[in-house]
Each structure stands twice: as C-alpha cells, then as structure tokens.
Amino acid sequence: MSQNRVFVIGVGMTKFEKPGAVEWDYPDMARTAGIKALDDAGIAYNEVEQAYAGYVYGESTSGQRAIYELGMTGIPIVNVNNNCSTGSAALFLAAQAIRGGLADCTLALGFEKMQPGSLGSTYDDREQPMMRHLLALAELQEFALPPAPYMFGAAGREHMEKYGTTAEQFAKIGVKNHRHSQNNPYAQFQDEYTLEEVLNSKEIYSPLTKLQCSPTSDGAGAAILASEKFVDDHGLGRYAVEIVGQAMVTDLSSTFDAQSALTLVGADMTRTAARKVYEQAGIGPDEVDVIELHDCFSSNELITYEALGLCAEGEGGKLVDNDDTTYGGRWVVNPSGGLISKGHPLGATGLAQCAELTWQLRGKADKRQVADAKIALQHNIGLGGAVVVTAYRPAER
Template structure:
C-alpha cells in the first residue's frame, strides 16, 4: 500500500493505483507481464478507471475487471482474485483498490434514480425517526446501532470513546496512517457531536490512497521461486438477508448478521475458532461498529464487548490486537483501498514485518470488511512453511 492522505493531498487515483500495484509486484518478486488477470476496486470513479491505473504498468491485454461494492470494495476484489486462482482459471492475479475522495461526509452521487440505500433508510426512519438536516448519512446508521446496544445492555456509551484512543495509539506506529496524534477519552467525548453516541473523533475520515495484493497458486509460487509463507486459509462473502430489514434492529441493518454468517463460514472452513486469532483488522468506520464487530466475529460473547474494551483485550497485552494499523478511524478509509490495506497489514503481521506494531505469536490473522447496501467479506490468513 501507499501512505494514506487527506483529500487534496494525494496524487490522482490512477497514479496512486499504479504505485500500489508496483509495490505489490515488487514485494511478490514478479513482473506485471506475469499477471494473468486483475480485479480493480473503487467506489467514486468512472468506468474502466482500473484500466487507466494499470495501463501505467503496461498494456498486456489481460482481463481487467472493475469492482464496486461500497466500503467492502477492496476485499471484494481480493475475493474475486482468490476465486479466479482457486478455480484454476488463472495462476497469478492482481487485486488493486484505490480511492480519490472529496472532503466531507459521504453523499449520494446521483439524485435522479432510486437510492441504493432506500430500503435501509426506510427501516432506519421507522426505528429512530428522520435524521435532522446536515447529519452525515452513515453516522445515522452506525450511531443508531450503538444506541441500540446501549439500550439493550445498559452500558455507558463513553466506552466507545476508548476505541478511538486505542486506535490513535496503534496508528502512532504506522507511517501509512493519516492520524497519528494521541487523544484522550475526554478529548474524544468533547469533540463536536455527530449522531447518537458518536462524536467527530469517533468517525473515520474521508481519505485518499491505494493498496494491492498478488494472489497466486502454490504451483505458480514454486515454479517461480516465490515466497509462499502466507496463505488465504478461508474466505467468505455474504450479503443481506431478510433479518436486515425485518428485525427492526439497527445493528442488523448495518450488517451484524452478515458478519456473523461470514465469520462462521470462515471458521468452519478453516477448522479454527476465534480463540485461535491473535490479530484482527476489522471495519471500524465508526467506534460503534468496531465495538459491535467484536461480538459478531465471536471475539467476545454477546453482551460482553464493554468488558472486552475495559480489560484491554482489544490491544497489545490483551487477548486479540484489533486494528494494529490504526484502522479506518486513524489510518484512514479510502473506500476502494481499505480491504486491501487491511490485507497488507495482516500479511506484514504474519511475516513478522510490522515493526513497532508487531503482534507476538501470530499464526492466524482475521480480516473483516463491510459495505452497506450490502456486502461483508471475512478473510482468514495463515502462516505456513513456504
């Protein structure tokens, strides 16, 4: 990946994408001419932006598929790359994601056609009423989900602020992260209020950036003398079911059940459980979503996430280090790149190359990437002899 930046501070999307792709190829030890297919993810961009980025590396005639799955776009590109290799359709595939974002909250790009989140908005408004003018759209969903948890379990919503503090501590050791200055719980809570329990310092920033990964078959790696010490042990993508819309639960509306299902499939396929996981990169677009995802991934039992945070089980010295990169909250969230940036961090962790962020005794690493609308991708990486 390349260092993430604030909007207006980055290169154009195609140059960022080309840079991340070159870094991935160099890391893998192959040339672009050896890549047989490419899946390129972005949310805000014209069709064939993927070709625009990759043509900087050459015009080799390979299939280039452009992917858009909201905030899960990067890991959706990775999911497609893995499927292409696993099926035998290709031996070496590039997954690339990038985003050149504008400042400010996410907004709909088109107002002359049905809103893709229309059904979600209907449920949201029935549950918690119409949001006021000027409230960021995404915050109304994730803030509402946090409120639902507070109401059910009677916790102090100030616990969410501790996640922002933890995020900044982790990001301080990540040269790729946007926000590395430390904050206190008091500073987080006193930041401008956004929605529900969320303040500004509990919301991920719009960010520009790019990340990429090379996925190849074991045979390809052996044939070309490539390192093969990190593998995708299992992966699952899920989309919404009836429970998203019929439950009247804001937590389910933002993908809780999708995450439960995807994680369950991954654990079953790999023959491991959450107790085997020492490091996780999960989709902390808002502090409330990180909090809820502790439980949806099975890292802690339902109703115990508050204690999980208060005991420090989500950081170094605890049970599972969550978002050692700083996560979306501090590293940044360029939508199309996020899933592949999570991949990069976890591969570095498994290789022992994460520097001051390194988690001890990492054998498995778990990734969770969520997109409203909706899609959830959970990926389990494993360290093997290779």
C-alpha cells in the same frame, strides 16, 4: 468440490491522505501501490493473468486506466464496486479465480480519490441503494444526516439500550485505534488522544464524536495472489501467506425482519460470513492473534467483536474495559490504527487490511508487530450490502 489453495505473495499501499492534501490522481496512487506489490512478490506485471480493480467514486473503466500504469498486456481487468467493502470484494474475486483453477497469478488493486466531508450521493434522479435500509431504520430511530454516522450511531444507541454499553466504551475504541496509528507510517493520522479528548470532540451523532469516525481519504492498496504451483515454481513459500478461509455474504432477510439497527448495519452478514470462514479454516476465534476489522465508526468495531464471535452478544463493552483488543490482550484489533485513524479511501480499505495482516504474519510490521502472530482475521463491510471475512496463515512457519 476440490479447491486450489490461494496465497498472498505481494502487498503494497500508499500512505492514506486527506483529500486534496497531495497533488496526485488515482493512476498515480495505483501505480505506487501496484509497483510495491509486484516488487514485494518479486515478479513482473506480465506474470499477472487477471486483475480486479476496486473503486467507488469514478468513471466506468477507471480500473483499466489505473492498472495500465503497471503495463498493458491485454489481460482481463474487472472493475469492482461494492461500497465500503470494494477492496476486499476485489480480493475475493482475485482469490476465486485461483481457487477455481482459472489463473495462477492475479492482482487485486483498490484506490479512491474522494471529496472532503461526509459521503454523499452522485445521482439524484434514481433510487438510492441505501434507501430501503434508511427507511427501515427511520421507523426505529428518527432520521438524521449525514446517513452513515446516523446508521452506525443508531446501532450504537440500540446496543446501549439493550446491553448497557456506555459512551465511554465506544470512545475507548477511538482512543485505542488512534494510539495504534502512531506506529503506522501509512496512516492518515498518527496522533494520540486521551479519553476526555475523544469524548469532548465534536459530536457527529450521539454517541459518536468526530474522533470516533473514519475520515474521507485518498489512497490505494494492492495484493498479488498466486496458486500453490506458482508459489512453488517461484520459491515464494517463505514469504507467502495463505488465505485459509474466505466468505462474502450480502444482506439476509434478517437484515430487515429483525427490526434492529444492529442488523441493518450488517451484524448478521458479518456473523454468517465469520462462521463460514472459521469452518473453512478449521479454527475458532480464540485461535486468532491479530484482526483488522471495519471500524468505520467506533460503534461498529464493538458490534463486530460480537458478530465475529470474540464474545457473546452484548458483551463487547467488557472486551474494551478489559483491554482485550489491544497489545497485551487476547487479540490485537486494528494494529494499523483502523479506519478511524489510518483512513478510509473506500476502494483501498480492504486491500490495506490485507497488507497489514500480511506484514503481521511475516513478522515485518515494525513497531506495530503483534508478538508471534500465527493466524489473522480480516473483516470489511459495505452497507447496501456486502461483507467479506478472510482468514490468513503463513505458508511456512
């Protein structure tokens, strides 16, 4: 089946902030990110034909209320919620509309206004979406609260037991991402920490300490996508970035059948999506230059190295020790600071990743710039579950 090419022509985001630190509401965040993306593309909102609004915590049709800040033209606006992969799910749907020839210009916009502290449930009178995962994991490792660090910490423990990975290797990922965020004006945190400071920060769920965990955050991100015809008609080829591969994968039978904490936090979903994307793009992981991946916890970054094929299973710790995932290494992973230091407003995370990689491929990432970046890879996961992996390349180079 023939598919239309899809291009990112404009991106924008707010600075990510600690919940309550700034007097704003989600329409304010959405307006800021959306106007930045439209201005970046050099188009008016009335040229957008469809919009996809991602958020996790909010009322029904919050997407309309947010996007109405940009205009009210009667276009379809779809509200999207896919847990922590919500932003990239909105991106996937916006790209799919163009890929299928249903539109020439679409908007993906994600935002979140969060409560301080660990994530909790909103409704207690019905089955929790993660209950099956949590019950399966509790059979492998004793249950603990809060659920998110328990799940990813348990996966880290399993990796340590199976492959000899160390707490120091996980902590080094926290050191790296906090160091990277120093050069990102959009990051919630911009402080550097030593390995000892990361290891000695408050333990959340061993081996994870506070400085290896992503914070709750407020913020928004946006991307304008377009068809090849739209790019040509508007003369945008010089700045456009093409989506050359994209896949969304939900839980597989192996998620539960493998009886592994690694699969319960999505390793097989990521592995399956990555293979599809590499095939679509005609590339291998060694050809990728810069990566934004879902480091909600340092353990997940290391697990994801392996699932994306950057190394063999069990060898993620070697990449860390060899500095293979920072400047001067084989890849630069999370130049933005990642979720750990940039922040994690759930609905905005995937679109902030898209923005960072677009800037990197345009050569406009300032002090964060990865030298001569030609191919970028994005990974965004939400438990319960869905993962979106996307590959990008400049339209013209």
